[in-house]
Amino acid sequence: MRILLVDDEAEFVSTLAERLTMRGYQADYSITAGNALDLAAKHLYDVAVLDMKMPGTSGLELQARLAEKHPAMRFIFLTGHGSEDDYSAGSRQAAHYLVKPVDINTLIAKINQTVFANDR
């Protein structure tokens, strides 16, 4: 399974990618929306885990652009922002909406649910 992680907190997203890789997932990461779009153009990702609030392009905007170009890609929002508005918007556009900090086993369970639901 190939996973794209996008978050402007470089130390968070790089460490999460390393931990997912240790568990046998192919995890790439980006700290900008532009670089995430470039990575998605080069590789086929099963699921993208996106931060809701990023400088410039928001997670919601990035999700819309990725979904348009890669209709099979599934999405999970992972955010430090816990507002009701963001929860509603994020839940509409992604399979799951998780609030940081999140246990890696919970994230992996949600990733698997998302991809398996896609396969059915």
Added chain:
Amino acid sequence: MTDNLSPAPSVPSETGLRYVARVTASMSHEMKNVLAIINENCGLLEDLSFAAKKGAPIEPDRLDRTCRQMAKQIERADAILKTMSRYAHSFDHPEEPVDLHDLCQLVATLAGRLAAMRRITLTVEKAEAPCMVHKHPFALQALLWQCLELAIGTASEGCTLTLRPQAAAVTIAGFDQVDNIHGRTTPLPITVAGEGPGPQLTLHLA
């Protein structure tokens, strides 16, 4: 019995409440990010320990890097909490001498994430002489926050906004578009001036 409560500051309650809500949301978001990084690094140490128990070699450099990252986030959290403490205690006293440079520094720090979301840089100019006013510090913060929020929401993405403390005013400069400011109605003592290298938004405190 002595009443230690400060008199209500001269700031509209909605402005003050909005300031508290926005700052709290922004700072709690920052703290969530700090916790998330510490959580991942702590998890990585557990992963490396688990792998070592299974016979995988331990890389001391990797452990050092992880510990340094956690220490850096603890410093970041400490800085966030110091700023929050200063902001929270600004309500402790009624009117008192307020250094406008310090006020600008504090509000610019509190608004840092809000600005970063629009790729806007905030700078505070040092005045040639100290600019002191005798006001309620919390009320001044709330008013300056509202000006800065207006400026951040209106300025072009990627620009630098400069907070310039003056004798009895704070000017925010750096706009290259201000059309929406002219269209806004506000009860605050704010003017938008066109002099200088570009339009400026000025909060008059006198």
